[in-house]
Amino acid sequence: MNDLQVSGVVKSYGPGATVLDGLDLTVQGGHLAAVLGPSGCGKTTLLRVIAGFLRADAGTVTVAGRTLAGPSVHLPPERRRIGIVPQEGALFPHLSVAHNVAFGLTGAERGARARRVDEMLDLVGLGGYGARMPHELSGGQQQRVALARALAPEPHLVLLDEPFSALDSGLRGAVRAEVRAVLRASGATAVLVTHDQQEALSTADVVAVLRDGRVAQCATPEELYQRPADPWVASFVGDAVFLTGTADENSATTVLGRIPLAASPEGLRDGLVLLRPEQLHLTGPDKATAQGTVTDVRFFGHDSMVTVAVDGLDQPIDVRAPGPLTVRHGGRVGVRVTGEATLHEVPA
Numbered sequence: 589m590n591d592l593q594v595s596g597v598v599k600s601y602g603p604g605a606t607v608l609d610g611l612d613l614t615v616q617g618g619h620l621a622a623v624l625g626p627s628g629c630g631k632t633t634l635l636r637v638i639a640g641f642l643r644a645d646a647g648t649v650t651v652a653g654r655t656l657a658g659p660s661v662h663l664p665p666e667r668r669r670i671g672i673v674p675q676e677g678a679l680f681p682h683l684s685v686a687h688n689v690a691f692g693l694t695g696a697e698r699g700a701r702a703r704r705v706d707e708m709l710d711l712v713g714l715g716g717y718g719a720r721m722p723h724e725l726s727g728g729q730q731q732r733v734a735l736a737r738a739l740a741p742e743p744h745l746v747l748l749d750e751p752f753s754a755l756d757s758g759l760r761g762a763v764r765a766e767v768r769a770v771l772r773a774s775g776a777t778a779v780l781v782t783h784d785q786q787e788a789l790s791t792a793d794v795v796a797v798l799r800d801g802r803v804a805q806c807a808t809p810e811e812l813y814q815r816p817a818d819p820w821v822a823s824f825v826g827d828a829v830f831l832t833g834t835a836d837e838n839s840a841t842t843v844l845g846r847i848p849l850a851a852s853p854e855g856l857r858d859g860l861v862l863l864r865p866e867q868l869h870l871t872g873p874d875k876a877t878a879q880g881t882v883t884d885v886r887f888f889g890h891d892s893m894v895t896v897a898v899d900g901l902d903q904p905i906d907v908r909a910p911g912p913l914t915v916r917h918g919g920r921v922g923v924r925v926t927g928e929a930t931l932h933e934v935p936a
């Protein structure tokens with residue numbers, strides 16, 4: 589299988605400018621992994637090391653059992669069997685769609701090349717578009733051609749560097765879903781770099797969150813969201829509600845009552861209890877253990893975020909409420925919890 593294995597990769601741009609600091613990442617063959625992290629955390633640097641445009645100071649990169657980079661190995665990009673879908677402006681503007689897709693198919697005879705181009709255009713839903721020029725395509729269609737071009741030479745691995753960032757938000761969701769379906773159909777292993785949490789969670793099989801030059805957590809989107817490794821990861825991948833709590837056995841006692849724990853570090857008693865705002869529900873003021881006053885209501889169409897100053901809590905908390913709301917700023921409400929929480933050490 590076309591597994592990707594990155595082990596102990598170190599890359600610095602000079603003294604005191606270490607960007608990757610012993611980074612480990614494994615992606616199972618055929619999976620789409622998102623590399624997620626704040627701006628400047630080293631996502632592009634990691635992609636460039638994997639692609640071979642940058643030489644790591646230490647560590648190894650292996651794809652499908654082949655060492656591409658290591659202590660005494662540095663294969664040039666063209667020998668790595670890696671396809672790249674860059675951010676934007678990805679297509680050669682003076683070449684037709686078919687010639688763009690055929691670009692990496694050197695060596696194949698003409699008929700085989702033309703067949704492969706047709707096959708790739710069909711795969712991305714653009715059969716019959718071969719004669720068009722890039723400027724005659726929409727932004728989403730251009731990204732699909734870029735994907736077809738990356739996949740044409742049958743790479744072991746496809747790297748996508750923020751491929752949807754140039755698309756307007758209406759188109760982005762649809763193109764994401766198409767790209768994901770095409771990658772699935774091709775069976776290629778893929779790494780998608782993004783700083784967009786929603787994009788990572790909704791598109792990838794696994795998400796690796798980068799922090800301080802390393803992978804802070806690599807897990808399925810569900811696991812990452814429901815069982816984040818620490819409060820920073822929890823807040824980075826979604827809205828979070830933290831309460832102080834005291835654990836005993838499999839639950840924690842908080843101002844919102846006793847909450848079952850899905851995960852807690854061995855031996856930790858007093859810590860931060862993490863909930864997601866959709867686990868909190870508003871009730872009538874007398875119908876829950878905790879009461880509070882509504883201090884803000886933000887309406888998003890599909891739901892609303894209601895900020896509640898809960899009696900006995902220093903910080904207000906956010907409650908995600910579906911449907912039309914009857915609560916108003918200054919109103920009294922009850923807050924009740926469903927589902928499980930995770931317990932974390934209080935950050936130093």
Ligand SMILES: Nc1ncnc2c1ncn2[C@@H]1O[C@H](COP(=O)(O)OP(=O)(O)OP(=O)(O)O)[C@@H](O)[C@H]1O
Nearest residue numbers: 601605607625626627628629630631632633634783
């Ligand atoms: N060629 C370079 N020379 C010196 N420093 C660099 C170079 N390229 C990147 N850096 C620095 O390395 C760090 C990581 O950059 P990188 O582009 O990998 O981050 P990123 O996570 O992809 O960011 P973004 O999400 O903003 O694209 C940044 O602090 C950046 O300023």
